[in-house]
Amino acid sequence: MFHRFANPNRFLRLTRPLVPWAAGLTIVLIGAGLYLGLFASPADYQQGETVRIMYVHVPSAWMAMFCYSGMAIAAAIGMIWKHPLADLTAKASAPVGAAFCFLALFTGSLWGKPMWGTYWVWDARLTSMLVLFFLYLGYMALINAFDDPERGIRAASILVLVGAINVPIIKFSVDWWNTLHQPASVVKMGGPSIDPSMLWPLLLMALGFTTYYIWVILVRIHTEILDSKIRAIRMRQVQG
Amino acid sequence: MKRKHKRLTFVIVALALLGAAVGLVLFAFTDNIVFFHSPTEVNEDAFRTDRRFRLGGLVEEGSVVKEQGTVKVSFRITDLAESVPVTYVGILPDLFREGQGVVAEGRLENGIFVAEEVLAKHDENYMPPEVAESLKASGKWDEMSETMKKQGHVTKGATQ
Numbered sequence: 001m002f003h004r005f006a007n008p009n010r011f012l013r014l015t016r017p018l019v020p021w022a023a024g025l026t027i028v029l030i031g032a033g034l035y036l037g038l039f040a041s042p043a044d045y046q047q048g049e050t051v052r053i054m055y056v057h058v059p060s061a062w063m064a065m066f067c068y069s070g071m072a073i074a075a076a077i078g079m080i081w082k083h084p085l086a087d088l089t090a091k092a093s094a095p096v097g098a099a100f101c102f103l104a105l106f107t108g109s110l111w112g113k114p115m116w117g118t119y120w121v122w123d124a125r126l127t128s129m130l131v132l133f134f135l136y137l138g139y140m141a142l143i144n145a146f147d148d149p150e151r152g153i154r155a156a157s158i159l160v161l162v163g164a165i166n167v168p169i170i171k172f173s174v175d176w177w178n179t180l181h182q183p184a185s186v187v188k189m190g191g192p193s194i195d196p197s198m199l200w201p202l203l204l205m206a207l208g209f210t211t212y213y214i215w216v217i218l219v220r221i222h223t224e225i226l227d228s229k230i231r232a233i234r235m236r237q238v239q240g
Numbered sequence: 241m242k243r244k245h246k247r248l249t250f251v252i253v254a255l256a257l258l259g260a261a262v263g264l265v266l267f268a269f270t271d272n273i274v275f276f277h278s279p280t281e282v283n284e285d286a287f288r289t290d291r292r293f294r295l296g297g298l299v300e301e302g303s304v305v306k307e308q309g310t311v312k313v314s315f316r317i318t319d320l321a322e323s324v325p326v327t328y329v330g331i332l333p334d335l336f337r338e339g340q341g342v343v344a345e346g347r348l349e350n351g352i353f354v355a356e357e358v359l360a361k362h363d364e365n366y367m368p369p370e371v372a373e374s375l376k377a378s379g380k381w382d383e384m385s386e387t388m389k390k391q392g393h394v395t396k397g398a399t400q
Contacts (some may be wrong), residue, residue: 013290044368044369080244080251115361121359180275
């Protein structure tokens with residue numbers, strides 16, 4: 001099934017038309033989500049207006065974990081089935097995921113100060129999220145640390161797969177240990193415990209972040225494919 | 241085909257072993273990973289009292305006493321089974337109020353927890369103030385906090 005999409009040219013042809021759609025959807029969804037979240041939704045009974053940080057913080061954190069899971073799956077496919085496109089996908093995802101992760105940590109810190117009374121604590125949720133950020137940075141450093149790109153990809157893929165163990169730890173950290181961070185509000189047993197007037201803007205933002213991810217990832221994979229083509233042409237010229 | 245399967249098996253086995261190893265390590269460190277201890281744990285005889293630790297729970301209703309003209313405050317932290325008296329000198333976070341989840345860091349001195357830092361904890365429920373009011377008015381609020389207590393949220397997560 002993968003092999004149908006393994007051909008980079010076919011992938012380019014199939015996914016190029018998706019880029020403007022993903023871009024348009026991103027603008028519409030994030031625009032609507034930001035308006036609803038920042039202006040049209042009510043303040044929280046406990047946290048007041050500060051709750052609006054949630055509309056950026058929560059989707060960023062979700063995307064940071066989603067992006068990492070995607071990278072781990074891509075790295076596994078690349079490693080087992082020697083799928084060049086899968087390796088490119090993992091490589092293209094890393095900076096995007098790192099940016100989401102940074103945004104989640106940064107907005108969380110700004111949220112923590114007024115609500116908890118501190119920018120940072122070393123509880124299980126915050127620490128495991130910081131580890132995720134370092135895994136992203138480590139992946140990006142490792143993949144570029146070798147002269148031979150093949151070896152870089154192999155080493156970085158191992159790092160991503162080993163680090164994948166952190167994803168369920170992040171998700172369940174608030175259930176397994178007592179933390180200062182609240183337990184899950186949306187993805188949990190018994191349904192969300194967020195009022196619909198706040199849940200809808202949150203889901204819109206999450207969707208918008210997802211289409212943004214698709215948009216940027218596609219552009220980055222296309223660039224990587226063109227890059228490797230240029231490299232191949234240059235090699236041929238050099239070898240005469 | 242054969243090498244492909246070999247790599248697949250290798251990846252699966254390696255990840256399973258790694259997962260097991262991390263699981264065992266985390267399980268062994270459970271006591272060190274918890275962010276705070278509950279009043280019930282603190283009141284147990286086995287609890288070592290000479291070191292700094294964090295105490296988490298709810299601010300007991302009616303227990304907050306502010307000393308006039310200073311920032312000194314005393315209250316009790318409870319998990320609805322046991323409670324510990326706390327004193328604190330300093331500015332409290334905005335969310336601090338009776339019935340609110342808090343985490344205090346400090347040490348026990350003669351049975352009183354002397355806090356050096358008090359952090360507020362909020363729960364996973366989000367709603368507009370009007371909804372909270374109508375829930376309280378219809379009596380569903382108590383039902384909700386009852387079920388949360390039953391699910392162990394208070395002792396584990398100190399929420400409400």
